[in-house]
Amino acid sequence: MNVSITAVSAGYGARVVLNEISLEVPGGSWLGIIGPNGAGKSTLLRAVARLLPYDGSIVFDGEEIGTLDRRSVARSVAYVPQSPIFPEGMNVTDFVLLGRTPYISHFGTESKRDLEIVFDVLTTLDLIEFRERPVTTLSGGEAQRVALARALAQQAPLVLLDEPTAALDVGHQQDVLDLIDELRRTQQLTVMSTMHDLTLVGQFADSLVLLSNGVVVAEGGASDVLTAATINEHYGANVRILRDDVGNPVVVPWRNGRSRGSL
Amino acid sequence: MEESRSGYLPFGWLVAGLLTLIAVGLFSILSGPIDLAATDVFRELMNQIPGVSVESNLSELQSAILTDIRLPRVILGMIVGGTLAVAGGAYQGVFRNPLADPWLLGVAAGAGLGATLAISGIVNLSSALLPPAAFIGALGAVALTYFVGYSLRAGRTATTLILAGVAVASFLTALQTYVQQQNSETLREVYSWILGGLQTASWREVRLVLPYVVVSVGIVLFHGRLLDVMSVGDEEASALGINVSRVRLTVVIFASLGTAAVVAVSGLIGFVGIIVPHTVRLIAGSSYRRLLVLSTLFGAAFLVLADVAARTVAAPAELPLGVITAFTGAPFFAMILRRAKGGAL
Numbered sequence: 001m002n003v004s005i006t007a008v009s010a011g012y013g014a015r016v017v018l019n020e021i022s023l024e025v026p027g028g029s030w031l032g033i034i035g036p037n038g039a040g041k042s043t044l045l046r047a048v049a050r051l052l053p054y055d056g057s058i059v060f061d062g063e064e065i066g067t068l069d070r071r072s073v074a075r076s077v078a079y080v081p082q083s084p085i086f087p088e089g090m091n092v093t094d095f096v097l098l099g100r101t102p103y104i105s106h107f108g109t110e111s112k113r114d115l116e117i118v119f120d121v122l123t124t125l126d127l128i129e130f131r132e133r134p135v136t137t138l139s140g141g142e143a144q145r146v147a148l149a150r151a152l153a154q155q156a157p158l159v160l161l162d163e164p165t166a167a168l169d170v171g172h173q174q175d176v177l178d179l180i181d182e183l184r185r186t187q188q189l190t191v192m193s194t195m196h197d198l199t200l201v202g203q204f205a206d207s208l209v210l211l212s213n214g215v216v217v218a219e220g221g222a223s224d225v226l227t228a229a230t231i232n233e234h235y236g237a238n239v240r241i242l243r244d245d246v247g248n249p250v251v252v253p254w255r256n257g258r259s260r261g262s263l
Numbered sequence: 264m265e266e267s268r269s270g271y272l273p274f275g276w277l278v279a280g281l282l283t284l285i286a287v288g289l290f291s292i293l294s295g296p297i298d299l300a301a302t303d304v305f306r307e308l309m310n311q312i313p314g315v316s317v318e319s320n321l322s323e324l325q326s327a328i329l330t331d332i333r334l335p336r337v338i339l340g341m342i343v344g345g346t347l348a349v350a351g352g353a354y355q356g357v358f359r360n361p362l363a364d365p366w367l368l369g370v371a372a373g374a375g376l377g378a379t380l381a382i383s384g385i386v387n388l389s390s391a392l393l394p395p396a397a398f399i400g401a402l403g404a405v406a407l408t409y410f411v412g413y414s415l416r417a418g419r420t421a422t423t424l425i426l427a428g429v430a431v432a433s434f435l436t437a438l439q440t441y442v443q444q445q446n447s448e449t450l451r452e453v454y455s456w457i458l459g460g461l462q463t464a465s466w467r468e469v470r471l472v473l474p475y476v477v478v479s480v481g482i483v484l485f486h487g488r489l490l491d492v493m494s495v496g497d498e499e500a501s502a503l504g505i506n507v508s509r510v511r512l513t514v515v516i517f518a519s520l521g522t523a524a525v526v527a528v529s530g531l532i533g534f535v536g537i538i539v540p541h542t543v544r545l546i547a548g549s550s551y552r553r554l555l556v557l558s559t560l561f562g563a564a565f566l567v568l569a570d571v572a573a574r575t576v577a578a579p580a581e582l583p584l585g586v587i588t589a590f591t592g593a594p595f596f597a598m599i600l601r602r603a604k605g606g607a608l
Contacts, residue, residue: 049502074504087494089549094270094491101492102504107485131267154503 001061001076001157001190002027003048008056010047017043019214020056027061027157030184030191032205034198034225036235039211041194042082045160048192049079060158074102078151082163084143086135092146093131096121099153121152125179141172145179152183159184161193165200173197177204198251202226203244210234222249270491270550272557280560284341287564291337294571296578297328304329336464339472340570341563343461343525344535346476348562350518351536352543352554353483356490357511358421365522365536368428368515372435373404374526379439379453383446393456394471394527400435401523405515407431420497421511458583459530461570468528479521480559486514490551532566532585534592539565542595 003025011017017040025031033041047054050065050073058065060076068076078099086095099121100114122128125145130138138146144164151159164180165173181204184191195201201208202222210218210225212234218225226249231239242250293301299321306319307329321329347365354363366372377400381393412427443453489510493500497507522536539562540554547553569587576582 046498051498051501070501070506071504074502077502079499079502081499085494085496085499087491087549089269089544090491090494091267091269093267094550097268097270098492098495098503104488106489109488132269134269 003158003190003192004057004059005044005048006057006059008044008047008054008058010043010052010054012043012052017214018047018054021211021214021216023209023216023219025190025192027190028184028188029206030181030193030204032201032208033192033194033211034196034201034208035211039234040214041211042162043214044211045079045162045192045194048158049073049077049160051079071102074154074156076156077158077160078154078156079160080147080151080162080164082166084147084150086138086143088134088136090135091132092122092127092135092138092149093118095135095146096127096149096153099150099155102154117155118149118153121149124152124183125149140167140169141175144168144172144176148176148179148183152187157188158190158192161191163194163196165195165197173200180204198226198231199249202249202251223247226251269548270488270552272553276547276553276557277560280557280564284560284564284567287567288337288341291340291567291571292329292333294575295328295333297325299325299329299333331465335466335469336461336570337567339464339469339528340461340567342469342472342476343529343532344539344566344569345559345563346480346521346525347532347535348539348558348565349480349483349555350522352540352551352558353486353490353514353518354536355540356486356493356551356554357514358425359494359496360421360425361541362537363425364534365518366432366531366533367425368408368519369404369431369435370401370519370522370526371531372432372439373407374398374401374523375457375531376400376435376439376442377403378456378530379442379446379449382452382456383442383449394468398523398527401526402519404431404435405519405523409512409515424515455583456530457585459532459585459588460573460581460583461529462581463528472524472528475524476521479517479524482517483514483521484555484559486510487550487552487555490514490555494551530585532588534588534595535562535566538588538592538595 005021005023007020007022009016009018009020021044033044035041043052046052048058065073065076096118097110097114100110100117103114104110122131125148127145127149130142135146144167161180165176168176177200180191183189207220208222208225209216210230217234218230226241228239228241231237231251238254238256240252240254242252244250292304293299303319303321306317307321307326309315309317310319350365351363354365354367355361358367374397377396378393381396408424408428408431411431412424443450489505492503492505493507493510500507540558543554543557543561547557569591570584573582573584573587
């Protein structure tokens with residue numbers, strides 16, 4: 001699903017966080033949204049999920065989402081917040097079943113088909129043996145997979161991920177990102193994700209957009225956006241850009257004079 | 264596949280709830296200063312079913328005690344207990360707050376003010392009009408809370424609504440206390456109403472509240488699945504396609520309507536709306552599809568049982584029902600707090 005964002009401004013009350021953002025996200029691609037704290041990354045995802053009032057236009061495959069009802073939006077876009085709420089006493093199956101909410105009538109109940117979809121998703125994500133575990137007992141990596149499972153059960157062509165790897169160690173970060181990439185390819189999903197780890201996002205996303213103070217300050221491929229000068233300007237960080245085996249940028253924080261292991 | 268779910272209502276629990284309710288109901292009917300033989304009571308009850316005629320050995324007086332005094336009191340107890348418990352569970356769901364009870368948005372304070380005005384004759388009502396006065400006071404208070412909460416700049420969140428409820432309840436309680444002080448000769452009557460009870464129960468009260476209760480409890484019960492969705496918070500529930508503020512408004516309106524109706528005939532019986540849903544949560548799980556139905560059944564049973572205690576513990580005197588529920592409720596509440604993990608509160 002193609003996403004066109006044109007001159008979108010949004011904020012909280014009188015505070016403007018996004019200022020006339022315009023972006024094109026081609027269907028089936030992965031857009032990595034980066035930027036310093038408070039740049040408006042999460043706000044952009046919330047606006048696209050229509051969880052926040054905004055000015056401007058957000059169009060999914062030619063359809064302006066501002067005119068759709070909540071349920072139709074939820075069939076088009078799945079949103080995974082940075083720290084999903086895992087309710088006390090709910091097990092994995094029921095949590096993932098919540099993803100079927102936009103397909104169930106107001107006073108209706110889940111059908112056998114909904115349950116089958118959930119079991120397919122649980123199988124795909126290797127979560128089937130967790131199906132009766134209370135969601136509050138999951139580890140960080142398991143919890144992130146379960147949250148992804150709910151988004152997949154929603155069967156929305158656009159998936160928004162707010163810091164999907166924030167709570168994970170480096171091994172689980174790679175696992176989750178590999179999984180997202182595989183799902184994106186096999187299920188033709190369009191992915192927009194915010195991420196703090198610049199090297200990882202450069203390795204996985206097709207293109208990057210750098211937000212700073214609510215405006216787009218750089219966009220393009222990882223090599224174009226992840227330059228030492230740009231990162232220094234907007235993050236105020238001192239970094240060097242190395243290259244991995246396939247030429248992807250590796251962003252390394254640099255401490256002047258001390259980084260070579262000098263004691 | 265169905266068995267790996269935590270969110271449906273197991274048939275076994277439904278049956279257990281119904282059987283408990285029936286057993287408690289029969290026990291209550293048989294309890295009292297005048298002994299009624301169980302077999303005779305059973306026959307007399309069978310006689311009430313149209314088309315069934317069984318010989319019972321009850322005297323006319325015994326029969327009248329059964330059908331005009333004990334039976335309506337048991338039925339009214341079930342209605343009041345079930346409604347307060349399900350309303351409490353529903354409030355806890357829409358506000359995602361385990362301490363929410365049916366009084367959260369000012370129902371009790373409003374009903375108290377209405378009842379006090381009626382009892383003290385300020386608004387020139389005979390005390391027969393106490394139930395309508397309490398009912399109007401209760402609904403008026405919730406309407407005021409919604410109005411105040413939604414006109415706040417801070418936004419239409421659950422928290423602003425709860426805070427508005429605190430403000431409205433304090434204000435109405437102050438008014439109620441003032442009216443009560445100005446009419447100190449009615450102090451005793453007001454006080455007795457506030458503590459709650461089913462002494463005045465008759466078929467008239469049952470008929471009075473039944474339509475409100477059937478509609479409001481029915482609608483609240485239909486919201487079980489939506490309350491489960493809302494347990495992931497307003498933002499995620501919206502992202503899943505739920506119109507959160509509309510669901511919250513609907514549930515609050517009908518839970519408040521049911522509460523106002525039962526408060527009007529029973530006074531302010533505290534703790535049922537907290538004890539019962541929390542007990543159900545601990546023993547049967549926290550999915551609202553279980554919680555609401557089972558709270559209705561066990562709430563009904565609990566209040567009937569408490570009423571048996573109220574009228575037998577200090578017989579022939581009757582203890583206020585609110586005292587019994589609070590006496591068992593407060594220690595129970597402490598236990599809940601001990602068991603609750605940090606994340607649950």
